[in-house]
Amino acid sequence: MADTGMLNAAAAVTQPLRGTLAAGPRGPKPKNKFSRSNIIIYGTLFVVALYYALPLYVMIVTSLKGLPEIRMGNIFAPPLEVTFQPWVKAWQEACTGINCDGLSRGFWNSVRILIPSVILSVAIASVNGYALSMWKFKGSEVFFTILMIGAFIPYQVMLYPIVILLREAGLYGSLTGLVLVHVAFGMPINTLLFRNYFASIPEELFKAARVDGAGFWAIFFKIILPMSLPICVVALIIQVTGIWNDFLFGVTYISSPDRYPMTVQLNNIVNSVQGVKEYNVNMAATLLTGLVPLVIYFASGKLFVRGIAAGAVKG
Amino acid sequence: MSGVTLKNTIKKYGDIQVVHGIDLEVEHGEFCVFVGPSGCGKSTLLRMIAGLEETTAGQINIGARDVTRLDPSDRGVAMVFQTYALYPHMTVQDNMGFGLKMNGHPKAEIAAKVAEASRILKLDEYLSRKPAALSGGQRQRVSIGRAIVRGPEVFLFDEPLSNLDAELRVEMRVEIARLHKEIGATMIYVTHDQVEAMTLADKIVVLRKGVIEQVGAPMDLYRDPDNKFVAGFIGSPAMNFMAGEIANGTVAVPGMKAHFDLGVTSHSGPVTVGMRAEHLVVDADGDTHTVDLTESLGGVSYVYLLGDTGERIVIEERGDQRSRLGDRVGITIDANRVYLFDAKTEARIRT
Numbered sequence: 001m002a003d004t005g006m007l008n009a010a011a012a013v014t015q016p017l018r019g020t021l022a023a024g025p026r027g028p029k030p031k032n033k034f035s036r037s038n039i040i041i042y043g044t045l046f047v048v049a050l051y052y053a054l055p056l057y058v059m060i061v062t063s064l065k066g067l068p069e070i071r072m073g074n075i076f077a078p079p080l081e082v083t084f085q086p087w088v089k090a091w092q093e094a095c096t097g098i099n100c101d102g103l104s105r106g107f108w109n110s111v112r113i114l115i116p117s118v119i120l121s122v123a124i125a126s127v128n129g130y131a132l133s134m135w136k137f138k139g140s141e142v143f144f145t146i147l148m149i150g151a152f153i154p155y156q157v158m159l160y161p162i163v164i165l166l167r168e169a170g171l172y173g174s175l176t177g178l179v180l181v182h183v184a185f186g187m188p189i190n191t192l193l194f195r196n197y198f199a200s201i202p203e204e205l206f207k208a209a210r211v212d213g214a215g216f217w218a219i220f221f222k223i224i225l226p227m228s229l230p231i232c233v234v235a236l237i238i239q240v241t242g243i244w245n246d247f248l249f250g251v252t253y254i255s256s257p258d259r260y261p262m263t264v265q266l267n268n269i270v271n272s273v274q275g276v277k278e279y280n281v282n283m284a285a286t287l288l289t290g291l292v293p294l295v296i297y298f299a300s301g302k303l304f305v306r307g308i309a310a311g312a313v314k315g
Numbered sequence: 316m317s318g319v320t321l322k323n324t325i326k327k328y329g330d331i332q333v334v335h336g337i338d339l340e341v342e343h344g345e346f347c348v349f350v351g352p353s354g355c356g357k358s359t360l361l362r363m364i365a366g367l368e369e370t371t372a373g374q375i376n377i378g379a380r381d382v383t384r385l386d387p388s389d390r391g392v393a394m395v396f397q398t399y400a401l402y403p404h405m406t407v408q409d410n411m412g413f414g415l416k417m418n419g420h421p422k423a424e425i426a427a428k429v430a431e432a433s434r435i436l437k438l439d440e441y442l443s444r445k446p447a448a449l450s451g452g453q454r455q456r457v458s459i460g461r462a463i464v465r466g467p468e469v470f471l472f473d474e475p476l477s478n479l480d481a482e483l484r485v486e487m488r489v490e491i492a493r494l495h496k497e498i499g500a501t502m503i504y505v506t507h508d509q510v511e512a513m514t515l516a517d518k519i520v521v522l523r524k525g526v527i528e529q530v531g532a533p534m535d536l537y538r539d540p541d542n543k544f545v546a547g548f549i550g551s552p553a554m555n556f557m558a559g560e561i562a563n564g565t566v567a568v569p570g571m572k573a574h575f576d577l578g579v580t581s582h583s584g585p586v587t588v589g590m591r592a593e594h595l596v597v598d599a600d601g602d603t604h605t606v607d608l609t610e611s612l613g614g615v616s617y618v619y620l621l622g623d624t625g626e627r628i629v630i631e632e633r634g635d636q637r638s639r640l641g642d643r644v645g646i647t648i649d650a651n652r653v654y655l656f657d658a659k660t661e662a663r664i665r666t
Contacts, residue, residue, distance in 0.1 A: 204400035207367050212414035212465070213388030222413075226404040 063087065063283035070279050086280035090288060094281055096268040099257060103285055106265030109175070110244060110292075113261055117179045118239045121186035125235065126228070128187070129194025130220050134206050144195070151188035159252055166253060173255030181253060182243050190235050197231040198224060233300050241293040262289050317378040317391070317468035317501050318343045319364060324373035326359055326525075334359055334525045336373065341503060341518070343378075346495050349505045350512040350548070351522035357505045358473055360522070364503065365394050365471050377469055388418070390469075393462035397474040399454045401446040407433075407457050408442040414465040425464075432463040435497065436490075452483045459491070463498070472504040476511065488514060509549055513537070521545050543587055543661040546654060552592050552617060552629045554654070559588040566655065570624040572603050575650040577666045582657070586664065589654035592617065592631040597638050601645010604628065606638045620646065 058075055063086050065079040092102040099105065131137075132144050162181060163172065171177030201224065209219045225232075250261040260268070266289045270282045319341040326334035334356045341347040349357040362368040364375060366387035375383045382390045393414070401410050411432055412425040433439050436456045446454055455475060462470055475491070476484045492515055495502055506512055512519050513533045521528040521536065521544070529541045533549075540546035546554045559568045561583045566575045568588050597618060604620040607627070618638045620628040628646060638644060655664040 202398060202400065204396040204398050205402065207362075207365075207387075208394065208396060208400040208461075209402075209413075210367065211365060211387045211392065211394045212461075213417040214413075218417060223402055 059283045059287060063280050063287060065280055067276070067278065067280060086278070087284040087288070089278075090269070090281045090285035094269045094285060095274075096257060096260075096265055096272065103262060103265055103269070103288055105258070106260055106262035107288070109259055109265075110262040112175055113178055113182065113250075114240065114243050114292075117182035117186070117243050118236065120179070121183045121190060121239055122232065122235050124183065125187055125190030126194045126225070126232070127220065128191040129196075129198055130224055132191065133195045133198040134219075134224075135216065144191075147188050147191055151192075155185075155248060159248075163252065172253065173259070175254075175259055178249060178253050178261075181249050182246070185249075186239055186242065189238065193235055193238075194228075194231060197228065201227060237296055237300055240296050244292050318345070319347075319469055319501060319503065320374075320376040321360075321364075322374040322376070324360070324363060324375060325371045326356070326363060326368065327371040332371075332525070334363070337525075337527060339520060339527065339530065341501060343501055344499050346492075346502045346504065346515055346517045347520060348512040348516035348518070349503065349520050349522055350507065350509055351528075352548075353507055354524075355522040356525040357507075357522050361471055361473055361503060361505045364390075364469070365392055366390050367394075391467050392469045392471055393465045393467035394471040394473065395455075395458050395462050395475045397477050399446070399458045399478075401454055401457055401461075403446055406443050406445055407438060407449070407460075410446065410457055411461045411464045414461065428464045428466070429460075432460040435463065435494070436460045451479055452487060455479065455487060456490075459494070463494075468501065470498075470500055470502040472502065474506055475504075476506070476508075491515065510551060513549070519549070521548060540654070541663050543589065543656040543663075546589050546656070546663075550591060552631075554589045554591050555595065555628045556656075557588045557590070557622075557626050557628070558624075558658075559586045559655070560584065561586055561655075566653070570603065570622045570626045570628075571646055572601075573647070575653055577650060577653065577655070579655065579664060579666055582655075582664050585658040587656040587658050587661070589656060590628075590648050590652065592629045594648055594652040595628065595630040596647050597630055597632060598645040598647045599642075601647070602643050603645045604643070606640055606642040606644065609638060609640060611637070620644070 061078055062070060062075065064082050064084070066081060066083050066085070069080055090102060091104050093100060094102045128147075132140055166172040166177045166181075169177070171180065205223060206219065209223050214222060245263060246261070247263045247267065250264045251267075254260055254264070257265075257268070266285050269285050319339075321337050321339040323336045323338060324334060325332065325336055337360060349360060351357050359368060363370050364377075366382070366385060366389075370383050373383070374381060377390055377392070402413065405413065408429055411429045415425045415428065429442075433442055436459060438453070438456055438460055441449060441453060441457075446457065449457065455478075459475070472491070476487050479487060488511060491504075495515075504511075504515060516533050518530065519533055519536055520530050523544055529536060529545045531539075536545060536549045540549065543556070547556070557568055557570045559566050561567075561579050563583075564576070564578045564580055566577055566579065566586065566588065567573075568575070604622050606618055607621040608619040610617040610619075614633065616632045616637050618630045618632055620630065622628060630646065632638060655666065656662065657664055
């Protein structure tokens with residue numbers, strides 16, 4: 001029976017018409033599950049997965065061990081005696097310079113930077129994108145191009161000029177200044193994101209709303225935003241991870257260790273040269289710092305709602 | 316009173332002019348259809364009336380008001396789009412009430428008007444559904460309902476039936492005609508389908524390349540077209556055209572081996588001769604054409620003829636005797652049914 005497909009395929013080559021008319025089964029023979037190619041594919045995937053998962057495993061395991069156990073050197077071995085002491089210490093006792101109140105201070109600093117930055121940048125970028133895609137004005141394309149060029153200028157070039165700008169504005173070293181920097185740097189990519197998404201919304205919807213008497217803000221809040229949940233979630237993820245993981249701006253524009261964001265503080269804890277290297281505390285601190293982006297990834301997956309625009313126009 | 320008056324309206328995109336100084340008067344309560352091939356500017360003109368496209372020059376009046384520079388929502392118009400343009404996240408009810416809500420009408424009034432519109436359009440059982448859960452015809456009805464609820468002076472339809480299948484299109488066409496009778500408001504309707512234009516319109520405006528070719532009642536355009544374009548565009552199947560020559564008031568048509576003594580004194584030289592399919596008669600004794608194809612629709616047949624001069628002709632046949640494929644035939648016509656057009660300017664030569 002398996003030969004029928006082969007025969008038809010051969011016939012299709014020599015006699016295309018008859019090949020398509022023949023009603024027999026066609027296409028390649030189904031492969032069995034343990035074929036050589038399957039073993040290679042899944043084998044490769046397994047190795048790659050292991051490659052990425054192993055460091056995480058080592059970190060988790062190490063963070064749950066006591067120092068004596070770590071000194072035994074079996075980094076892959078599960079902990080003989082599980083202890084959460086390193087986590088507690090990383091959170092509230094680890095020292096950076098003269099402060100010994102752990103990562104908690106950095107965490108709350110980061111939260112205070114993150115929340116206003118994300119809200120401001122998503123809010124402004126969405127209005128930008130809306131105006132640039134639906135209310136085109138003279139020079140809107142030029143404006144957009146300038147904004148896009150901003151995305152390609154290396155951060156290093158702008159570091160010092162921004163220091164001067166912030167100093168002149170009296171914001172250097174403050175959390176407010178850092179928030180403004182994050183909002184500005186998030187603008188090009190997020191505006192692009194929103195503009196392109198809004199451009200895919202049928203123009204007639206916008207026109208119908210205008211005939212219905214809705215103005216700039218009414219159309220934005222009542223028509224456009226309710227249809228834009230997926231892109232808002234994407235922008236949210238990009239901004240939260242980007243701002244939370246930022247190190248460069250945090251270390252440049254914050255002048256006092258009291259106000260350092262979590263990433264900078266983590267670096268200071270891990271790279272501290274005094275005393276014993278507490279690997280377990282370092283691992284716990286690193287995991288704690290990475291927790292927020294991780295939670296965002298896992299939680300927001302469900303928010304990607306598709307097909308919201310289905311049924312708006314013909315179909 | 317809420318007629319629509321266009322005075323020398325012009326639309327330019329940059330340097331390209333697409334609507335060339337249109338003058339038009341649509342009376343109060345009239346059903347006016349803009350028709351023409353794609354790219355003729357009919358949709359642009361409609362959007363200019365709606366206020367969705369800026370008018371480059373000229374004036375647009377609705378009733379006695381000059382609305383040329385007004386916002387769409389201040390013009391007292393409602394628009395129905397080809398793609399329905401329903402708000403996907405709102406229920407049918409909210410979709411229809413959105414316009415009134417935006418203009419700050421009280422809730423009770425909105426509910427009453429939505430209920431009234433849904434009664435007219437038989438949408439009662441769908442009021443709490445979202446557009447995604449409706450069929451194409453239902454969506455277009457909601458879209459029309461949204462227009463009705465606003466109680467506009469002028470309804471604007473932008474090819475509202477183009478996305479529906481043939482059967483539904485006929486049904487909705489009847490429904491729109493009924494709606495016009497029931498509401499009695501001024502309606503302007505854009506379509507490229509001359510059947511829709513013929514069946515719905517009180518007044519047809521034939522457009523080509525941003526210029527009005529002719530304005531008139533459907534049957535007037537059909538019986539008395541001003542030029543070859545209108546003659547060819549209005550009517551299905553399209554009018555047949557053959558080359559002819561006027562000499563001494565008599566029109567010679569070589570393709571038919573015929574002469575028509577029409578007493579044309581104003582013209583001489585080459586002309587285009589137009590003849591409608593239903594006016595032509597197959598002459599079994601003639602020998603100028605070969606039957607190339609026949610389409611039998613039952614009551615009528617369309618006979619496609621290929622002339623010896625290479626000109627193609629469509630004739631409508633009724634009755635029991637029908638032509639068959641490959642027959643050699645001739646064609647005749649009552650001389651009063653012949654239309655003449657200037658071969659160069661394509662303008663009608665009236666006799």
